[in-house]
Every structure is written in structure tokens, then in C-alpha cells.
Amino acid sequence: MTVETPTRYGVAKPDEMAGLSGLEAMQAMIEGRLPAPPIAKTLGFLIVEVEEGRAVFEGHPTPDLLNPAGTVHGGWALTLVDSATACAAHSLLPPGKAQTTVETKANFTRPILPDGRPIRCEARVVGQGRQIITAESHITNADGKIVAHGTSTLMVIDLTKPR
């Protein structure tokens, strides 16, 4: 799957997000009505699907991401896990709430190569508390093999209260 709309990159202003649920904000990002974040351009990935408790990212790794061993740096997979789990959690939040990642962990099970084929990262919420949300994520290559997988712990933030 590919995003057909031309993607804008940037950080949305608070008033662009006001009144949107997490799910609505991410749908707006997929449809190009809200910008994708700068990191998505730098690292070559985008959110491509979102529903309640689930988010999917797609990335196209390039040679700019190589580690000293000549494979895609594990940090790229970690960033995908971090992004997809955060969006899966965010999809469950009403207007006025946000989330921040407390911790992320991933295992690397196969090398990721910049071979021109897409990498897909799917995340699902596992635990949903009032303050803490947890999510799992699997990253698969174009052959459907799992190349990495991980989890994140997210904390819910109330944007309507002073912090």
C-alpha cells in the first residue's frame, strides 16, 4: 500500500489539532490534511493505516540508513516500533489527551536491507489503562518475514491540565 497524496512534513500547530481525537488526527495525517513529522521524511517512513488500537507504518530504507556492517541500522527499526506503538495508543485517545512514550524495546531477528522493497510495521495495543497504555509491534519485510518486533509503554497526558 502506498500513500497517494503528496505528503507535507512539519509539526502541526495546536489549533490544527484542536478538537480532534487521536484517531481523527492520524487519519488527517494519512490523508495529507495534517503534516507528517520531520522524522518521517528523514528516515523514510509514513503511517499508512490506523484504526482503534492499531496502526501500520510503511518504510523504504535507503543507503543513508546503513550501519558500519552495511545493513540498515537497528535504530531505524526501533524508530518504527516507537512510532507505530505510539500511534496505536494515540488512536484510543479522545480530544484533549495525548501520550508520550515512556520506554521502547525491540528485538532484531533478521537483517534489514535497503533493497528498494518496503518494510511494514504493524502495532496493536495490548494493555489500556487510564494512565498507561502498552502496545506490541511486528516489523515484516516484503517476503512477510519478521525482521524485528518490540513493545512500548506509553503514558497518557491530559492536555487540559497544567503540567
Add this chain to the structure above:
Amino acid sequence: MTVETPTRYGVAKPDEMAGLSGLEAMQAMIEGRLPAPPIAKTLGFLIVEVEEGRAVFEGHPTPDLLNPAGTVHGGWALTLVDSATACAAHSLLPPGKAQTTVETKANFTRPILPDGRPIRCEARVVGQGRQIITAESHITNADGKIVAHGTSTLMVIDLTKPR
């Protein structure tokens, strides 16, 4: 601290590394005799110190790394932890051995901002087995506050054996 030598980016060829211990290879990278990996250019960080069982990275986050909340994406800190722990482990390996990261985990304790000031990531080996090495890492901002910390599990690879 800043690396004064002009940095080359790329993936070293096997014969550039042949006969070098892990520590020697990373010293050569710091001194510009071996290239820094492409990911280091893309994400704005470099290894700046290495000794047996310890490695230090320095990064200068830019607005290209921002997440939708307008702070530096957690994936950047994860990549630093992943890199610094791998180098701390690599510093203990003789010629003919390499390592690959099995898993990485990090906690995010304070926002990282692209404020022009450097971020420092220091990693130390904690457990050194014949096949598995583990390392811890702390990331601090220019005020000396810990902004993230994590660990990695690395597997030692014998480059002289067919895999």
C-alpha cells in the same frame, strides 16, 4: 568535545578492517582513517571516545528529527543507545570477531530539544560472555541531566567461520 577531523561517511570495506581489533577499528573511525557509517550523517551523531568496554557518542539534534509533538523523536535516543552499546561491546573484540545487536531497550526520561546544544551518550559493558555481551547506556543533555537510558544485548560473531 568535538571531532576536529573532517568526517568521511560510508561503509568500510572488509579489507580496510582486516586485522584490526574492535578497539582499533573504532579508534580509526574517530580519527577519520575509517569512514563513519551513513546513519551517523543522517541522524547527526558521531562516536567521540572509545576504550575497552566503553564508548561515547555525541549528537547534535536538528529540526529534521522532530516527532509530531515537536520534540526529538524517541527513535533518535534509541539509535544512540543502540550505537553506543554496540561500540562498547565491539571494543572488547579481537580481530576476526564482530557483534550484532540482539535487542535494545530505552527509557525516555526528559524531552530532547533541537536547541543547538550537544547530547552525549555513554555506554559501558556490564556482562561479557563468550557469545553474549550486554551494555548499559546513559544519555545526558548539555545541562548534565539524563534524558534517556537503556541497555542492549549483543551477540558475538566469528567472522572466520562460515555462517
Add this chain to the structure above:
Amino acid sequence: MTVETPTRYGVAKPDEMAGLSGLEAMQAMIEGRLPAPPIAKTLGFLIVEVEEGRAVFEGHPTPDLLNPAGTVHGGWALTLVDSATACAAHSLLPPGKAQTTVETKANFTRPILPDGRPIRCEARVVGQGRQIITAESHITNADGKIVAHGTSTLMVIDLTKPR
């Protein structure tokens, strides 16, 4: 589900295991032909199902497991995750191979109470390499709610080679 056979506890002797695949050894444990390990008696849990790449444990937490807050200690859930993921990995090993846990991580999503009702922990292998196996695990209470979930990284050991 309950194990109907009277359970013996102890550590099986190497010759009791000789020639058994991982799956066969765990089936023998479930059927009472091999002893369950002492920790299973101390902490009140048993393996109840196993198939290739999947293992299920059932536990009955008692007041002996309480932490200072009066709920079941998180270490009990961690031990279940550790056990179930190790058995899921072990189920894939041929005779002459064993595994050892490299690291385990779990999130705690709901309190576990010693209310006389069983707790179920199901683990599945996610990544199977020649040297490293990874597995995920979900722990559910009698209401089917997820109370904890986690992952482990396991290393395969060749018992036929000197270590």
C-alpha cells in the same frame, strides 16, 4: 484446564532426557513422566499445553506471593513469562539442543490477586534463528483480561559440544 496426573517435582537427570526433542520432553513433563521443576511447586504454576512454538502455563497464586502492597508480586508474572517463553522456544529444538534465557521483559497491566482463580500464561515464538529465538507472552486472568505481557530472548545451546 487442570493437570490431572499427580505432579512430581525435581530436576530430570540428563539420561531421562536423552534422545528427547524439546517438544517430547515437555509433553513428558505435562504427562508426569518427567518431573516438573522445583520452582513450579514453590510458585504454584505448571505447564499445561505445548505444541511447536507455543506453550501455556497455568498458575494459582496464593497469599505466599504477596508484595508489600498486598497484590501478587510482579516477579511471579515475570517468572511465568520467563517460563512460558522458554518452553515455547524449547518446543522447537531437536534432541541434543537446549536453550537458555538471555533476557526477559514484562509489562504489568492489571493487579494479580490470590483469589483462588487460575491465571493463564500463553507464549508464542516470534523469531526463530539458528542461535537466537524470541517469544512473546500474554498473561490473562480468569475474566480473560490481560494482566501482564512480555517477551524473552533465548539462546540455543548445542549440548553435544563442549562449552
Add this chain to the structure above:
Amino acid sequence: MTVETPTRYGVAKPDEMAGLSGLEAMQAMIEGRLPAPPIAKTLGFLIVEVEEGRAVFEGHPTPDLLNPAGTVHGGWALTLVDSATACAAHSLLPPGKAQTTVETKANFTRPILPDGRPIRCEARVVGQGRQIITAESHITNADGKIVAHGTSTLMVIDLTKPR
């Protein structure tokens, strides 16, 4: 070091804890004025030192803790990490606050044997936020070798507010 006072086991009543800071409560536990939790008896460990941001546990593993491989189950080390990191975090809390563990992770670097010699687990707080505290922990055997190490993420709870 050994705790000389006879240890009571149980869960302290809320009014036994009322008005005590986290540090005071744990000092009372070390001195036998508050009970140690039941899990400490079941698994053979006790808190032996506490100060602001740091806690030390000592354990004496027995054959009741063995896994199928005949070594002490990794869950025992995980429970020590979980306990010591929680106490390190708890030592920073004023009266009226408590903490709950969100997640725990540990690496196992050497086998733990029930050889009659003590195992020591020392934890230190790394990140202290208003809502989240993180801590690292190292477990050493009687020879001073690190046998396991890990981290926990703790969430601060306000006992004076309805939850």
C-alpha cells in the same frame, strides 16, 4: 551482611504505614518494625540497605528455586530486580505517595547456583519525574561477578486521591 532482627512476614496495614515516607517505611521493614512481604519468605530474600534513591537486597537461593536445567530460575533474579528497583524508587516518595511497577526487564549473564552463598542486588534510581521513576539494578554473586542486571519503570501513585 545479614539482617540480625527476627523477620516478621506479612502485609502491613495502611495505618501502620500512615505518615511514613517511603524511606522511613523501608527502614522500619529492615529493622523489623514493619513486616517483610510474604514473597520475601517464599523466595528467600530481604531488603538489607536503603537510602534515598538506592536499595540493596540480599538473597539466599535454595534448591526450591531450580528450573528444569538445575540452576536457579531466571524468575528469581527478575523478582530481585523488580523488588530492589521498586524500593529504590519508593525511597524517594513522601508520605501519601506510593509507586507501582509498570515494567521490568533483566538480562541473565551467569548461572545462579544454590550454593549456600548470598546473592546481592543493588538498585539505583536513574530518572526521577513527577509521575515516572526509572531505576537500574545489578545482581552480583559472592565472588562479586554480575549474574544479572536490569531496569524497571515505576509509576508514582497519589494515595490521597481517589483512583
